[in-house]
Amino acid sequence: MTTIAVLGNGRVGGNLAAALTRAGHEVTVADRAPGAAAHAARTARIVINATPGAGSLDLLTALREELHGKILIDVSNATIDGPDGLPADLVHPGSSLAEQLQEALPETRVVKTLNTMLFPVMTAPATLTQTPTAFLSGEDPLAKETVRELLTDLGWNKEWITDLGGIQTARATEAAILFVPHVIRSTGFTPFAISIVR
Secondary structure, three states: OOEEEEEOOOHHHHHHHHHHHHOOOEEEEEOOOOOHHHHHHHOOOEEEEOOOHHHHHHHHHOOHHHHOOOEEEEOOOOEEEOOOOOEEEEOOOOOOHHHHHHHHOOOOEEEEOOOOEOHHHHOOHHHOOOOOOEEEEEOOHHHHHHHHHHHHHOOOOHHHEEEEEOHHHHHHHHHHHHHHHHHHHHHOOOOOEOOOOO
């Protein structure tokens, strides 16, 4: 059992929190109440960023002390939304939210994952008709191994998980969000993931 704080109680955060609780972890979900994120982060071993990506950097930078020495799993994409509310551009072109977080929080071990799929797939990867891929980006090998174990608790087979390397590789997976609005407009809001098929 691991103590986990989920920052963000929307569809992504709520889905992850429920699945991790079912897997036997002690999970706290921080809502938007003042001080909730700080309290949750302070008492957890692992913190999951499931907040809207455009505001994540400011929110998490303010929690530098609470996140010191922790593993921060970043599942968000920092995007500028178009008129229809779907992602239209990246907040950090030429970089990524994960890279910005790691730079701002040098004493926190940032791992990017689960950001290349619609949220239902994060906790039910086997429901897709083909094998999905979960990507890992981060500087700390032990932190990535911990995240890999958490992913298996969410139903990911280890062979479905691909370690891309350092945190800079997150700019590639974050850019994949630009596929999402076009796919949704074409086929509707049906769960899908970006996968490597061999």
